[in-house]
Amino acid sequence: MSDASFVRSEMLSEQDPPPTSVGVIGWLRANLFSNWWNSILTVLCLAAIWYVLSGLLGWTLLSVWNAGSLNECREIMIASWGSTHGHACWGVINDRWLQLLFGFYPPELYYRPILAMLLLFAALAPVLFADKVSPRLLYVTAAYPFLMPWLMWGGSIWTPVGVAAGFVLAYLVGRKLGGTVPGLVLGIVSAIVWWMLWLGLPVQSEVFGSGVGEILVVGLGESLASISPDAAPFWLETVESRKFGGFMLSVLIGVVAIGCSLPLGILLALGRQSNMLIVKAICVGFIEFIRGVPLITLLFVASTLLNIFLPPGTNFDIILRVMIMVTLFAAAYMAEVIRGGLAGLPTGQYEGADSLGLNYWQAQRLIIMPQALKISIPGIVSTFIGIFKDTTLVSIIALLDPLGLSNSIRADTDWNGVYWELFAFIALMFFIACFGMSRYSMYLERKLKTEND
Amino acid sequence: MKKSVFYGAIAAAVVLGGAAGAATLDDVKARGNLNCGVSTGLVGFAAPDASGNWEGFDVAVCRAVAAAVLGDPQAVEFIPTTGKTRFTALASGEVDMLARNTTWTFSRDTDLKLDFIGVNYYDGQGFMVPKALGVTSAKDLDGATVCIQTGTTTELNLADFFRVNNISYEPVPIETNAEAQQQYLAEACDVYTTDASGLAATRAAFESPGDHVILPEIISKEPLGPVVRHGDNEWGDIVRWTLNALISAEELGITSANVGELAGGTNNPEINRMLGTEGTLGDMIGLDAEWAQRAIMAEGNYGEIFEKNIGENTPVGLARGLNAQYTDGGLIYSPPFR
Numbered sequence: 001m002s003d004a005s006f007v008r009s010e011m012l013s014e015q016d017p018p019p020t021s022v023g024v025i026g027w028l029r030a031n032l033f034s035n036w037w038n039s040i041l042t043v044l045c046l047a048a049i050w051y052v053l054s055g056l057l058g059w060t061l062l063s064v065w066n067a068g069s070l071n072e073c074r075e076i077m078i079a080s081w082g083s084t085h086g087h088a089c090w091g092v093i094n095d096r097w098l099q100l101l102f103g104f105y106p107p108e109l110y111y112r113p114i115l116a117m118l119l120l121f122a123a124l125a126p127v128l129f130a131d132k133v134s135p136r137l138l139y140v141t142a143a144y145p146f147l148m149p150w151l152m153w154g155g156s157i158w159t160p161v162g163v164a165a166g167f168v169l170a171y172l173v174g175r176k177l178g179g180t181v182p183g184l185v186l187g188i189v190s191a192i193v194w195w196m197l198w199l200g201l202p203v204q205s206e207v208f209g210s211g212v213g214e215i216l217v218v219g220l221g222e223s224l225a226s227i228s229p230d231a232a233p234f235w236l237e238t239v240e241s242r243k244f245g246g247f248m249l250s251v252l253i254g255v256v257a258i259g260c261s262l263p264l265g266i267l268l269a270l271g272r273q274s275n276m277l278i279v280k281a282i283c284v285g286f287i288e289f290i291r292g293v294p295l296i297t298l299l300f301v302a303s304t305l306l307n308i309f310l311p312p313g314t315n316f317d318i319i320l321r322v323m324i325m326v327t328l329f330a331a332a333y334m335a336e337v338i339r340g341g342l343a344g345l346p347t348g349q350y351e352g353a354d355s356l357g358l359n360y361w362q363a364q365r366l367i368i369m370p371q372a373l374k375i376s377i378p379g380i381v382s383t384f385i386g387i388f389k390d391t392t393l394v395s396i397i398a399l400l401d402p403l404g405l406s407n408s409i410r411a412d413t414d415w416n417g418v419y420w421e422l423f424a425f426i427a428l429m430f431f432i433a434c435f436g437m438s439r440y441s442m443y444l445e446r447k448l449k450t451e452n453d
Numbered sequence: 454m455k456k457s458v459f460y461g462a463i464a465a466a467v468v469l470g471g472a473a474g475a476a477t478l479d480d481v482k483a484r485g486n487l488n489c490g491v492s493t494g495l496v497g498f499a500a501p502d503a504s505g506n507w508e509g510f511d512v513a514v515c516r517a518v519a520a521a522v523l524g525d526p527q528a529v530e531f532i533p534t535t536g537k538t539r540f541t542a543l544a545s546g547e548v549d550m551l552a553r554n555t556t557w558t559f560s561r562d563t564d565l566k567l568d569f570i571g572v573n574y575y576d577g578q579g580f581m582v583p584k585a586l587g588v589t590s591a592k593d594l595d596g597a598t599v600c601i602q603t604g605t606t607t608e609l610n611l612a613d614f615f616r617v618n619n620i621s622y623e624p625v626p627i628e629t630n631a632e633a634q635q636q637y638l639a640e641a642c643d644v645y646t647t648d649a650s651g652l653a654a655t656r657a658a659f660e661s662p663g664d665h666v667i668l669p670e671i672i673s674k675e676p677l678g679p680v681v682r683h684g685d686n687e688w689g690d691i692v693r694w695t696l697n698a699l700i701s702a703e704e705l706g707i708t709s710a711n712v713g714e715l716a717g718g719t720n721n722p723e724i725n726r727m728l729g730t731e732g733t734l735g736d737m738i739g740l741d742a743e744w745a746q747r748a749i750m751a752e753g754n755y756g757e758i759f760e761k762n763i764g765e766n767t768p769v770g771l772a773r774g775l776n777a778q779y780t781d782g783g784l785i786y787s788p789p790f791r
Contacts, residue, residue, distance in 0.1 A: 071768075074660060084660055095503055104505035242532060243505075303538055307545035398493050398533045408501050408533070410631060411494030411509075413768040417658030419631060 067091030103245020162198035265334025290332035341376035489515035577671035702754035
């Protein structure tokens with residue numbers, strides 16, 4: 001009677017879960033085939049993926065690398081597979097990849113854009129990964145804006161040195177006068193005077209007579225350069241803008257636009273929120289005007305209208321013009337993205353800053369901007385990626401970016417008729433760059449995440 | 454009102470630009486190279502090779518002018534221009550001349566203040582159809598779908614042609630020649646229409662060019678030629694007579710191979726005048742006596758340039774047709790060197 005058989009007296013030993021719910025099968029059952037509806041979807045998706053990949057992989061891998069022309073490619077395809085359908089002719093990339101990367105930049109000077117690219121990473125590292133690299137690299141960051149143009153365009157080292165010295169001068173004058181508004185103005189004025197002395201006054205030399213006058217007109221930098229020998233390291237062979245092209249051109253315009261548009265955008269966003277009527281009006285007017293005009297229009301203005309309005313004979317570098325236009329365009333969008341971040345901050349943050357006795361710039365620097373920028377990261381990076389891709393629009397004004405070059409390459413009788421291979425290569429290059437930016441922004445968001453959730 | 458001020462400003466700037474650039478020859482000599490506006494890429498006419506050297510039928514004209522003026526056919530800065538930027542580039546002085554398959558039309562010559570200095574290629578709009586369609590004349594194309602580049606004169610020519618012949622068509626608008634090629638091969642349209650030289654180049658790139666025919670009808674006149682700014686006649690003369698020298702050279706049998714020999718003096722006074730062994734033709738256009746020799750030596754005479762870049766032995770494979778010398782039944786004709 002006492003052996004209550006319906007009560008278990010000992011624990012069952014642990015058992016392995018059923019084989020269908022662990023391992024690969026378990027994962028498949030849980031994620032892909034959890035019910036009949038999901039199973040159908042899974043099968044359909046697999047079929048679609050298979051369909052795409054079977055064509056794409058065959059096209060990509062069963063392809064011709066060593067061919068000097070499209071016809072040669074086709075002959076090899078016929079010889080190997082009996083048909084030209086479904087096989088890529090990578091011979092065009094093999095033949096022209098350097099041109100697609102560097103445009104018409106002189107091959108013996110390829111080391112310069114490559115060095116500029118490597119230095120770009122060195123300059124970005126302390127900004128992007130502040131906690132992982134030595135803060136001393138910030139010196140590279142500070143020098144980069146002056147070093148990069150010198151490496152890319154060449155010329156005398158005294159030009160970038162002089163330009164940099166102008167900024168140092170402005171900073172020193174401003175600090176001497178204690179960061180006040182007149183100090184700021186005086187600093188800017190002294191820098192401009194310095195640059196005019198260094199780069200040459202925009203007047204005729206007859207105004208001064210010979211001797212000193214000539215030095216004033218050609219500029220101190222030029223005079224110094226003519227004293228020093230035309231040899232490295234003080235002199236790099238100059239490369240004209242017309243030689244720039246390919247992916248290098250896209251990266252150059254993109255990096256400059258990205259680098260300059262963020263600070264400009266921050267200033268514009270602050271200006272738009274300002275209480276000062278004129279500042280606010282200018283900022284709103286600028287942002288709304290630029291956002292109301294397509295980038296193509298601005299590029300046309302840069303390439304054709306400016307040519308007509310500038311005094312004849314003015315040689316205003318086309319790439320510089322384009323970089324300015326793209327930067328202004330990006331800055332207007334950036335300003336709105338950052339304004340969104342500013343709007344996302346509760347008023348308490350502003351009031352808190354005021355109650356601590358911080359002045360406007362201190363409050364912005366220490367309290368407002370760190371939070372507002374953090375909120376805006378996805379928007380900022382989207383703008384960056386968008387601008388980087390928009391650089392391909394310069395092909396419309398006959399700058400030979402990768403897309404423009406693809407047209408030129410097709411105009412060679414050897415490669416007339418090649419499309420997908422060129423576009424695939426260009427797309428891959430852009431994808432690598434944009435995907436990198438996107439992953440970085442996700443990393444940054446994770447790193448800066450402070451909320452508990 | 455505002456608009457007129459704007460155009461006034463442009464006109465004033467253009468006039469100023471023209472005035473300041475009045476001595477293009479001096480500018481070119483001081484600069485040491487010729488800024489030549491070319492297409493960003495057109496098969497057979499202008500294209501950079503793998504090392505960035507430009508080649509082509511239009512490019513050869515630039516090289517000849519550079520050789521005549523500066524003595525070096527390599528002293529050319531090729532400035533790629535698009536259909537939209539080419540005229541401003543010229544008017545603003547960014548380029549010294551355009552050699553960019555530009556059709557000579559009334560309004561471009563007069564209203565845009567440009568000077569066409571001659572014709573180096575007589576083109577015309579044609580049609581390409583698949584052979585399988587069984588069409589032998591453009592007049593059989595009633596109801597056809599036609600791939601056509603938008604915003605060009607070809608679009609208007611097409612409309613005119615079908616209206617005159619009282620037949621209908623359905624346009625498939627496309628943007629570039631590359632797109633057209635894909636659409637046509639994908640059979641999105643029955644017919645592709647553009648300049649006959651472009652059709653030939655496009656067809657040459659097909660896997661099986663024999664499956665497609667170019668119909669005999671040419672429905673428009675497209676005289677393509679180099680262009681210079683209005684108002685600098687000295688410079689215009691130099692470019693015009695350099696082109697004429699290339700054309701005359703073919704007529705007179707002067708080639709890049711024998712020009713050195715003929716420059717020693719011949720029994721033909723016109724050859725002697727042109728090559729500078731007789732008379733002072735070079736002086737009259739502000740160049741030295743050997744200018745034409747160098748122009749011919751640069752890339753050869755007109756016929757050689759044609760054969761090398763777009764002739765029947767090249768992939769483009771164009772017959773001389775209208776572009777034969779007038780002595781062979783074509784339209785290529787140079788005024789005498791006298």
